[in-house]
Amino acid sequence: MRMTPKVVVVGSLAILAAVVFVMVCWPYAKRDMTPSNIYRPRTPVEAAGRAIYLKNGCVYCHSQSIRTIDWGHGAERVAQAGDYVGDRPILLGSQRTGVDLSQEGGEHPDDWHIAHFVNPRYTRPNSIMPPFEWLGIKRLETLTQYIQSLGMKQADVRMERQRYWKQEAIKAYEAGPEANVKWLAEIVPEGWRNIPNPYPTTPASLQRGQVIYQQFCIGCHGPIGDGMGPAQPYIYPPPLNFTILKGREISGGIIYYQLMNGITGTAMPYFKRELESQKIWEVGDYVAVYFINQSDANKEPRGIDASWEP
Amino acid sequence: MSSPEPEMPKTYKTAKAFCLTSAGWFTMATSAGMIGAGYLIAPDFMANIEWIHFGRIRPIHVNINLFGFVTPGLLAAAFYFLPRLLRTELYSEKLGIVSCVLWNIYVFAGVVGIGLGYTQGREYAELAWPVDILVGISFGLVVFNLLMTVRQRKEPILYVSIWYACAAVLLTATTYCIGNVIWRPDTGALLGIPDAIILWFYGHNVFGLLLTPLGLAVAYYVLPLVSRSPLYSHTLSLIGFWSLLVVYTHIGTHHLLQVPVPTWLKVIAIVDSVAMVIPVMIFLINIWYTVKGKLGVIYADIAGKFIFTGTIMYFFVNIQGSIMSLPQVQRVTHFNNWVVAHAHLGVLGFAGMTALGGLYYILPKITGKPLYSRFLADLQYWFVLIGVVGFTIGLTIAGLIQGNAWINGEALYRVLPEIHIYYVARASTGLLVAIAAYLGLYNVIRTLFFNPGVSR
Numbered sequence: 001m002r003m004t005p006k007v008v009v010v011g012s013l014a015i016l017a018a019v020v021f022v023m024v025c026w027p028y029a030k031r032d033m034t035p036s037n038i039y040r041p042r043t044p045v046e047a048a049g050r051a052i053y054l055k056n057g058c059v060y061c062h063s064q065s066i067r068t069i070d071w072g073h074g075a076e077r078v079a080q081a082g083d084y085v086g087d088r089p090i091l092l093g094s095q096r097t098g099v100d101l102s103q104e105g106g107e108h109p110d111d112w113h114i115a116h117f118v119n120p121r122y123t124r125p126n127s128i129m130p131p132f133e134w135l136g137i138k139r140l141e142t143l144t145q146y147i148q149s150l151g152m153k154q155a156d157v158r159m160e161r162q163r164y165w166k167q168e169a170i171k172a173y174e175a176g177p178e179a180n181v182k183w184l185a186e187i188v189p190e191g192w193r194n195i196p197n198p199y200p201t202t203p204a205s206l207q208r209g210q211v212i213y214q215q216f217c218i219g220c221h222g223p224i225g226d227g228m229g230p231a232q233p234y235i236y237p238p239p240l241n242f243t244i245l246k247g248r249e250i251s252g253g254i255i256y257y258q259l260m261n262g263i264t265g266t267a268m269p270y271f272k273r274e275l276e277s278q279k280i281w282e283v284g285d286y287v288a289v290y291f292i293n294q295s296d297a298n299k300e301p302r303g304i305d306a307s308w309e310p
Numbered sequence: 311m312s313s314p315e316p317e318m319p320k321t322y323k324t325a326k327a328f329c330l331t332s333a334g335w336f337t338m339a340t341s342a343g344m345i346g347a348g349y350l351i352a353p354d355f356m357a358n359i360e361w362i363h364f365g366r367i368r369p370i371h372v373n374i375n376l377f378g379f380v381t382p383g384l385l386a387a388a389f390y391f392l393p394r395l396l397r398t399e400l401y402s403e404k405l406g407i408v409s410c411v412l413w414n415i416y417v418f419a420g421v422v423g424i425g426l427g428y429t430q431g432r433e434y435a436e437l438a439w440p441v442d443i444l445v446g447i448s449f450g451l452v453v454f455n456l457l458m459t460v461r462q463r464k465e466p467i468l469y470v471s472i473w474y475a476c477a478a479v480l481l482t483a484t485t486y487c488i489g490n491v492i493w494r495p496d497t498g499a500l501l502g503i504p505d506a507i508i509l510w511f512y513g514h515n516v517f518g519l520l521l522t523p524l525g526l527a528v529a530y531y532v533l534p535l536v537s538r539s540p541l542y543s544h545t546l547s548l549i550g551f552w553s554l555l556v557v558y559t560h561i562g563t564h565h566l567l568q569v570p571v572p573t574w575l576k577v578i579a580i581v582d583s584v585a586m587v588i589p590v591m592i593f594l595i596n597i598w599y600t601v602k603g604k605l606g607v608i609y610a611d612i613a614g615k616f617i618f619t620g621t622i623m624y625f626f627v628n629i630q631g632s633i634m635s636l637p638q639v640q641r642v643t644h645f646n647n648w649v650v651a652h653a654h655l656g657v658l659g660f661a662g663m664t665a666l667g668g669l670y671y672i673l674p675k676i677t678g679k680p681l682y683s684r685f686l687a688d689l690q691y692w693f694v695l696i697g698v699v700g701f702t703i704g705l706t707i708a709g710l711i712q713g714n715a716w717i718n719g720e721a722l723y724r725v726l727p728e729i730h731i732y733y734v735a736r737a738s739t740g741l742l743v744a745i746a747a748y749l750g751l752y753n754v755i756r757t758l759f760f761n762p763g764v765s766r
Contacts, residue, residue: 001548003468003473005457005461005476008468008473008476008477009477012480012481013481015559016484016555016559019556019560020511023560023563023575023578024488024511027504027507027572027575028500028504028507028508030572031502033502054429055427055429055431056365056366057366057369057429059365060433061364061365063645065568067568067644069568069641071716071721072716072719072721072722073721073722079570081503087502088505089430089431089497089498089499089500090499090503090506092566092569094433094645094649095645095649096645096712096716097350098722119354120353121353121354124723126727127723128349128726129353130349130357130363130365131353131354131358132358133357134358
């Protein structure tokens with residue numbers, strides 16, 4: 001084959017044209033733009049928030065693309081083509097330095113997001129996201145509206161839930177410590193309330209509990225458990241001051257349940273996806289021993305001793 | 311291969327300008343990379359600086375590397391070898407200078423634009439629409455200049471480097487406009503899933519139709535000359551060229567295997583990604599057989615050393631790429647640092663090293679004096695090599711930790727402390743590359759402007 005300029009230019013352009021037709025034009029002609037069952041258009045504020053998201057390169061660390069193999073955040077809803085029919089450009093992302101945000105809407109209340117944007121480590125001590133305090137509160141609120149819309153109709157359901165429970169939580173908080181602690185205990189299902197912490201308190205378990213506390217709790221509840229962590233000024237109702245729990249019949253089971261499920265409506269997230277059972281019991285016992293000074297660890301009824309227990 | 315014709319007076323202004331462009335932006339690219347790496351280690355480091363926070367410095371780093379460092383570096387060599395292989399002058403040095411100035415303006419405008427938040431938010435297609443137009447014009451001028459040079463050639467035979475160089479700029483000028491959806495100035499994007507398909511078609515072709523063909527062109531030119539061996543096989547270079555164009559252009563959708571795009575599109579992408587072994591091995595067999603038995607000579611020549619190392623990286627990055635396109639592998643490797651390692655192996659390890667080799671090959675020829683410092687160039691070689699290898703190993707380990715943890719149900723947040731040390735390792739090896747970039751810039755400036763003419 002003799003490679004003349006014409007062969008090189010015409011040949012390579014012809015190949016490119018053929019490939020563009022097959023790989024770009026054909027799928028475009030065959031595109032299905034039917035909205036999925038959870039799709040809804042964005043409000044103008046949410047669209048403005050998306051522009052801030054785009055402008056600041058959030059897409060380089062956060063995907064919006066749930067796969068069949070995913071476990072955690074958003075895994076209940078695998079992405080469908082119809083979820084993206086309003087997206088220009090589409091923001092699938094190529095990396096998960098942070099979590100996938102497909103279903104982030106309604107995971108947390110708005111105030112959690114503001115604290116998290118001001119400094120991500122205020123609510124998530126291990127986060128490696130840079131702070132966005134410089135955006136200013138107005139733009140952060142707009143951005144938060146966009147984040148809260150991720151998941152579309154499903155996010156709306158969750159946001160409704162957040163709003164309802166926020167009212168309840170505020171009512172309880174404003175009724176004073178006594179009523180608040182009572183509310184916090186009574187929203188836990190009956191069976192859980194009477195369960196003592198089944199793991200014995202040991203120096204090793206307290207040490208493990210402290211590690212978990214520092215990685216998950218310290219930003220809101222603070223290093224001495226008084227609810228005065230750096231996130232506190234942004235959050236209402238404010239983080240719980242653990243010391244008020246003393247003498248108010250808070251069992252290990254109540255603490256476990258609240259850590260596991262979180263308190264929707266408040267900035268207290270659920271941890272059952274991130275922490276295994278033993279870790280939740282042990283961080284609960286750490287709180288009970290150090291901040292409440294009143295632990296029911298290893299008390300009756302406790303069933304059969306685990307084989308490893310001292 | 312044509313024999314050199316020393317009697318022809320040439321200025322090589324364009325090649326010099328692109329040399330300087332490449333060496334200069336290399337320092338900026340690695341500096342931006344260091345800032346990004348710093349954020350991943352300590353996110354409150356340089357906190358709340360709007361223009362350089364991670365979401366902006368990352369695309370800045372990527373765009374400078376692709377369009378500021380690697381492409382101009384390879385083009386510098388092309389502007390040198392095209393006229394020589396064709397036994398003619400460059401069609402217009404004036405036009406070449408104009409295209410180079412415009413090139414620098416668009417890189418600068420694009421980078422400042424991203425820093426200020428003017429971005430289309432699409433990977434590799436971030437640059438805003440006005441900058442896209444500048445990119446199109448710059449590429450157009452380069453295409454015109456190269457093709458007109460071909461037209462006025464005195465050598466009837468076109469050597470393989472010329473096919474690759476011409477096809478690279480011509481096809482990329484086209485795919486750039488398609489991928490940036492240039493007919494939509496407001497967003498530069500399509501709606502929904504087709505946007506992802508067109509983006510990754512273009513995005514992967516930045517490597518497939520720009521960096522790779524330009525890099526291969528330089529390797530095909532320099533390695534036979536350095537080793538003083540004729541090219542092993544003309545037939546292989548033919549098959550390699552056409553199969554590269556056919557296969558590489560099909561594989562962009564392998565970025566979307568876990569996304570709801572049509573399955574037939576994924577199948578084509580996977581099949582062609584595996585088929586990439588064909589053009590890659592054809593090139594490597596051809597070039598490695600060409601230099602067979604001459605590795606001592608290659609090692610003794612700074613340009614040969616860079617470019618031969620580039621071919622080894624080319625082998626690794628492409629075999630890795632073929633494997634990564636398999637869906638079962640991608641369940642672990644997608645979305646994490648494995649891919650970052652892969653990208654650096656390709657862009658810095660293969661294309662970047664080849665570009666640096668190209669610079670060191672042409673600098674003595676276009677200035678007529680030996681390189682200002684062979685020692686600094688050698689130091690740069692080792693820093694880049696250790697940097698990119700360390701970088702790749704570290705981030706690959708981090709990626710495996712992330713991918714395997716996620717697929718086994720570990721929350722992303724819990725894995726962050728585990729990979730922190732690899733971010734530190736990446737920044738440390740990245741620092742070597744950054745130092746290498748500054749050494750290189752100094753060497754290039756001294757060679758071009760303040761060259762005493764004695765090698766040290």
